[in-house]
Every structure is written in C-alpha cells, then in structure tokens.
Amino acid sequence: MALQSFGFIVAGNGFNPATHRSTMQSEQFTMLAVGVSQPAEAPAVAREMVEAGVQLIELCGAFGAADTARVQQAVPESVPVGAVSYGGAAIGALHRLVAA
Numbered sequence: 001m002a003l004q005s006f007g008f009i010v011a012g013n014g015f016n017p018a019t020h021r022s023t024m025q026s027e028q029f030t031m032l033a034v035g036v037s038q039p040a041e042a043p044a045v046a047r048e049m050v051e052a053g054v055q056l057i058e059l060c061g062a063f064g065a066a067d068t069a070r071v072q073q074a075v076p077e078s079v080p081v082g083a084v085s086y087g088g089a090a091i092g093a094l095h096r097l098v099a100a
Contacts, residue, residue, distance in 0.1 A: 007054035008033040009042050009071070011062040017045050039067035043074035050075050059083040061094070 008031065015035030024031045032054060034045050039062065046057050057075065059068055061084040072081045086094050 001055075003055055004028065005030045005032070005052075005054045005056075007031075007046070007049040007057040008060070009045055009049075009057065009063075010035050010060040011037070011039055011042070013037060017041055039063050040070075042067065042071050046071045046075050046079075046081070050079055055079060057081045061086055062098070 006029070010033060012035055015037045017034050017036050020035030022033045024033075030053075032049060032052070034049070036042055036045060042059065042063065049057060057071065057079060059071060059081070063071070063083050068081060068083045075081065
C-alpha cells in the first residue's frame, strides 16, 4: 500500500494537542500535524493518529531517543516512527534556541 497519510508531532511550550493541529490534504495524500507541550503527551497523540489512518509518524527534533521509543511502543509495529535529527553544525544553534 502506498503512503497516503503521514503524521507529524511537534513539541512546543503551550501547545495543546486538542487544539494545536493542522491538516494538509490533497486527493492523494494527507498530513496531520499536532502540537504537544511535553513529549510525554506524544504516545496518546500517536495512538489517535493511527486510529485516524496515519501510516507513518515523524517526531520533531525536541524528542530524544527515549521519547521516540515510547511513541514507537504506543503504536503497532506496522507504523514506522522516526525523529528529526540535527547534524553537528546545527547543534550549537539548536542548544541556544531551546535553552532560552
């Protein structure tokens, strides 16, 4: 089956997954983006996404390995879960942004 529905979970201060969500859709593809305030909220959001038909989930760079593993455990093995990562050149700038 071709990929038709993609989910993206982003963590940011003050995001509420009940209201901070956006859908982009064409006739062939849907992307659902949901904001959470803490990575601990992501497993429940991921389960909801899968129930809605999402086939693949990606997490923003705020999710560490342990957070990613918790999301992976929350969904069926048939749903790939990945996380955005930053290369060495971006690490300093990333740390300055999230430390503020």
